[in-house]
Amino acid sequence: DVKVTQSSRYLVKRTGEKVFLECVQDMDHENMFWYRQDPGLGLRLIYFSYDVKMKEKGDIPEGYSVSREKKERFSLILESASTNQTSMYLCASNPGWNSPLHFGNGTRLTVT
Amino acid sequence: DAKTTQPPSMDCAEGRAANLPCNHSTISGNEYVYWYRQIHSQGPQYIIHGLKNNETNEMASLIITEDRKSSTLILPHATLRDTAVYYCIVRTQGGSEKLVFGKGTKLTVNP
Numbered sequence: 732d733v734k735v736t737q738s739s740r741y742l743v744k745r746t747g748e749k750v751f752l753e754c755v756q757d758m759d760h761e762n763m764f765w766y767r768q769d770p771g772l773g774l775r776l777i778y779f780s781y782d783v784k785m786k787e788k789g790d791i792p793e794g795y796s797v798s799r800e801k802k803e804r805f806s807l808i809l810e811s812a813s814t815n816q817t818s819m820y821l822c823a824s825n826p827g828w829n830s831p832l833h834f835g836n837g838t839r840l841t842v843t
Numbered sequence: 844d845a846k847t848t849q850p851p852s853m854d855c856a857e858g859r860a861a862n863l864p865c866n867h868s869t870i871s872g873n874e875y876v877y878w879y880r881q882i883h884s885q886g887p888q889y890i891i892h893g894l895k896n897n898e899t900n901e902m903a904s905l906i907i908t909e910d911r912k913s914s915t916l917i918l919p920h921a922t923l924r925d926t927a928v929y930y931c932i933v934r935t936q937g938g939s940e941k942l943v944f945g946k947g948t949k950l951t952v953n954p
Contacts, residue, residue, distance in 0.1 A: 735886070774887070774944040821886050829934075831877070832942070834886030 734758070735835035737822050743841045750809040752838050754822030761827055763805035765789075765797065768819040768837070780805055812842045846870070847931045852949045855925075861918040863948050865931030868912045875934045876907060878916050880927040881947070887930065890916065921952045 738753040756763065764779040766789075776789030778797040786797050794816060798806040805824075809816055819839050823832040848866040855861040867876060877892040891898055891905045893914075898905045904917040918925055930947040 771946075773946060774942070776942070823886070829875070831889035831892065832879075832887075833889065836884070836886050 735822055735824055735833050737820075737835040737838050739838050740836065741839050741841075743843065744809075744812050745843055746813060748809075748812045748842075750812045750840065750842075752807040752809075752820055752822075752840070754805045754807070754835060755803050756805075756822075756824040756833070757803065758824070758826070758833075759802065760824035760833075761802075762825050763799065764823040764832065765795075765805065765807045766821045766823065767791070768821055774821065777807065812840075814842050816840065817842045846933045846943065847945050849929070849931055849945060849948045851946065852951070854951050854953060855918075855921045857923060857952055857954050858920055861916075861921040861925065861950055861952070863916040863918075863929050863931075863950060864913065865916070866913045867931070867933050870911050870933050876905065876911075876914050877932045877934050877942075878903070878905065879930045879932065879944075880925075881930070882924075882927040887944070890929075892934075921950075923952050923954060926950060926952045 735756045744750050762781050765777040766774045768774050775791050777795050778789050780786045780799040783802050796808045819837050821837045822835040825832050875892050875894050878890040879887040881887045891900055891903050893905045893907055907914045928947040928949050930944050932942055
C-alpha cells in the first residue's frame with residue numbers, strides 16, 4: 732500500500748515563527764500536494780509539485796512556500812506563521828495525472 | 844465552488860447496504876466522478892471512480908446514471924468502521940489537480 736507520512740500529527744507554534752511541515756511518500760510518485768482543511772470550507776489546494784524542484788501554486792498559496800529537493804519529500808513552509816493559518820494540513824501524492832490521490836493523516840497546526 | 848451536491852447526513856443500519864447519492868448536473872463529457880471518504884482524524888481515502896460505466900471494487904460500487912447527472916455510491920454491507928464523511932468529486936481528465944471537495948455526506952452506521 733502507498734504510504735504518505737506527515738512528520739507531525741499535532742503542532743503548536745507562535746505567531747511569527749517559521750514553520751516546516753514535512754511529507755514523505757514511499758511509492759515513487761511523481762506528484763505531491765499540500766491542502767489545508769477548514770470547517771465549512773472543505774479542502775483547499777495550497778501548492779503542488781509534479782517533479783523534483785518543480786512547484787505550482789494552488790488556490791491559496793499566499794503565506795506559504797514549498798520545497799521539493801527529493802522526489803519522495805515535499806515540504807510546506809510557513810515563512811511567518813499567523814493565527815489564520817491554524818488549520819489541518821494534508822499532504823497527498825499520486826503517480827500521475829488522473830490517478831487517485833493518496834493522503835497522509837494530516838498535521839493539525841495551531842498558531843497562537 | 845464544488846460542482847456536486849450531496850445530502851449533509853445519512854444513517855444506515857450495520858449489515859445493510861448504504862446508498863449515498865450525488866448530483867453533478869453540470870458535469871462535462873470528459874469529467875470523471877471520484878469518491879473519497881474521511882474517517883475522523885484521518886486523511887481522505889480514495890474509494891472508487893468512474894466516467895460513464897458502473898464500477899465495482901473491493902470497497903464499493905459506483906452507479907452512474909445514463910445522463911451522467913447523478914451517481915450513487917453503494918457500500919453493500921456497511922460496518923461501523925464505514926462511519927465517515929463521504930465526498931463526491933468531479934475531475935477533468937488531464938486537468939489540474941485542483942480537486943474541489945464539497946462538504947460531503949456524513950454517514951453514520953448504527954449497530
